[in-house]
Amino acid sequence: MSDLLAGRADMAAGLAVRGADALGASTRATLVSHDVPARLAAADPALWGPAAEPAALDRLGWLHAHRRSRDMLPQLAELAAELGDLDHVVLAGAHDDTLAAQVLAECLGRPLTVLDTADPGPIRAALADRPARTLLVLAARHGLDPATDAHLRAYRQAWADEGPDAARHVVVVTETGSELAARADELGAMVIPAEPGVSGPWAALTASGLVPAALAGAPVAEVLDEAEALTGALDRDRDNPALALGAALGAAPGAGRDTIALVPDGTGLDGLGRWAGALLADATGGRLLPVVAESPDSPGATGPGVLTVGLGGALGAGVGPGVSADVAVNGPLGAHLLTWAYAAATAAVTLRTDPFAAPAAAVAGDAPENGPPSSVEGAIEVYAPSGAPADLTGALRWLLDGLGEREHLVVTAYLDRHADAAVAGLRPLLARAAGRPVTFGWGPRRPQHTDIHGRHLQITGAVTDDLEVPGRPYTFAQLQAAQAAGDRRALAGRERPVLRLHLTERATGVAQLLETAGRTRT
Template sequence: MDDLLAGPADAAAGLAVHGADAVDPSARAALVARDVPARLAAQDPTLWGAEATARTRLGWLDTHCRSRELLPQLAELTAELGDLDHVVLAGPGGVTSAAGVIADCLGRPLTVLDTADPGPVRAALADRPARTVLVLAGRDLDRTTDAHLRAFRQSWHDAGPEAARHLVVVTPPGSTLEALADELGAVLIPADPQVDGPWSALAAVGLVPAALAGAPVTELLDEAAALAGALDRERDNPGLALGAALAGAAEHGRTTVALVPDGTGLDGLRHWAGALLAAATGGRLLPVPAEYPDAPGVGGPGVLTIALGGALGAGVGPGVAADVAVNGPLGAQFLTWEYAAATAAVALRVDPFAEPVGVDDDVPAPADGPPSSVDGAVEVYAPAGAPGDLAGALRWLTDGLAPDEHLAVTAYLDRRVDAAVAGLRPLLARVTGRPVTFGWGPRHPGHPDGRARHLQITGAVTDDLEVPGRPYTFAELQAAQAAGDRRALTGRERPVLRLHLTERAAGVAQLLDTAGRTRT
């Protein structure tokens, strides 16, 4: 790592990308030959083909300029709602991820709800209901966000505060959420219609909840603006350098991108960057956010390892060598990664802004039938042809990984209380020697399946929560989402093993123990 940091870098506005040219010395030249820096700076949608959806999706390039128009309104809103010190953000995961990263990286308290699990919903409802402001973000009111809104409105009704004052809606003009905000008398802040999903980090969707949580959003915009002037250059253009490294690695078969925290801050950024790369490259790149510097799966054949953080200095752990290092302030990081993802998509001939296909979450969920076996606190639902016992089913799943496949673990649990289950990722990566991803359900539609085998983990709910005005509960909604994901995956002929925890704490401990003893 020290050698990497001592070598040449593309640097601008306090952000540096080290090691990019060494990944593939010809990749940058190929992008420059296509005049990518100038065309992207000019927001040329034909970079991704004549039929690409980029024509209405390039606002992220200068949204940091337009977002300055929000600052007076945000200052007024934060002052007016200063007594509401519990900020909750609800919306689809792809929309809420950036605000969550801002709050996490800058140490600001923000509760993000992108799950139907009753545990975190109940905890958010119980935390200072009279001092809670709920931010709804997105274009439409999906079933989960509708459930969140109904639960909070019931909570406010019970606690006595005026509901309209406690609700802020961030949505593009003309959306169904805009009509709902008008109906409820909520505070309405227009979202930038030219950006969506993880690309909206520096737009209203990312900035409004972060500002209400106390984040210095003006500084983020300043950091992005300082970098923007470098994005039409052929050299000292961090976004171009990083994009060329990603594209060059993919062209040489290094399609797994390990995102490693380097110990200098901004640890949560790797999750947002991973979601962005997954959505932008259409499955050509597989991002794997690593838990710690020398986590299993960080290096090896077929892997591009990128260390990222807020400042130059620290390495990435003993025995681990990063291929690329990206260091700099958060606002500049957002713009750099967006530019890099879009640039890599040019080289890979992928439309980075294609709309993802949703999954079916009809309620109630259909029954799966009896489990294949029950082992302690774990029910095993093995597909046809797989062993029915827990150890055998896990071994079948990991043994079956082909050289071009990865293992995707998705947990439909409470990410706070059941956080230990995320330890399955490094355990299974060590066992298999293959890329392993971990995420919390519902699966984000933009995340690529690629060539994956899937482990889905669900859990029993002992304290369910009604969805006011709906004929189903939060637990039933979550079960329906998990079932919808299984149907979508099996419809694409991907192997899926479901493990259901009849008692969550015991089941998680049992899974970790069994996975640690699994051998391929």
């Protein structure tokens, strides 16, 4: 156990933060001197400066959303009882709109099928799983993106073939008056209003996060109780774990530790790091780089420039056996969700970032790999950027060797996260080879403030069993290819290097890529 964890813990509502004062004590004192705990608890929009104030006025609803969300619990209970025969809950939406609900269901052990991809594999599998007993939840603040529109079209076709009334099988979570709300009215579907202005990971304790999880059977009332129990601590200078965590995160870059490794500590809530990482990336505008590590001993989970944060559910455990962490956060899920949001907003005060600013739009550039591959090795086509070696090993080495002192590698797989799950093993292999932070995610990518410091590896794969999009002149595979190409163009517009590897046979290509990455060394 790190020596940092032997110090004082900040505790409230069953949640403890240990080790934070070793790095953040001075920052906490500064925050307290400016009355930040009380001002944030009171939703003061001026905390992040005049430029950020207009957005903050509309987007601080997450602070007390758990109280407003309680009002919809009777409706959710009634809806769950009415639709009790629909025991396969599918959530469809872009990553920003589905992440919180996905993590809630995962942490609470409830089955929830999430479709935030255009890959035909998981879509075909979902459609084949009890279509007559499927409840489709559509989540979007405004309108449907093309992939989610395609999901709805595919399900409506499946229900037309099976015979159920589509209206009964669809629940929509969206803002009042949105394009999606109008479409739901046309379908005759149930609409549950989303919290205005609160989106992405900030929306965990709103309808966007709670409705899909509740319909999947998660005990969301308990989560709201856990968040409410923490509320009384948020305006305090001491015994405020959210303040302690936010101070440590805000102090990290000044101490040369701008990579935040989020590590499951073995005491539960293993999926929470994905949500917390998205929240930190949003709030700090790229000043902090969150890396979700597989385990405490994974490459990149510790080391120079890294603040290692262990996350778990069991209070008193600190971290699991053998885990070395700088900061440990342990407690119930609802308290975690409010703590991390408050901490991210607090870190943004110290770092002088706008926590609610969208990433700057990129001018689309040219995707240079539209022609033939630079080389073909086994089941992998290599599309190397100009100036990079044409072969697989050389191109990977070029990508890693080019990482500067403040740069990191972003790996994005446009594949099936279930059938092709092994490809996630690239992250630790490349982190070991690079000696720099490496992140991994499934495409399509959400816009990131950290693109400006990233070099990119994009992995695509051949589709052998495509699926038509009903009523559209394209297939799911074509839609997925367009998403990947759009990401490449956006990154080219930001002048970020992108190496694309296309797997002509997925299972063989993944194995080949892992073997090659394992042989790549600094």
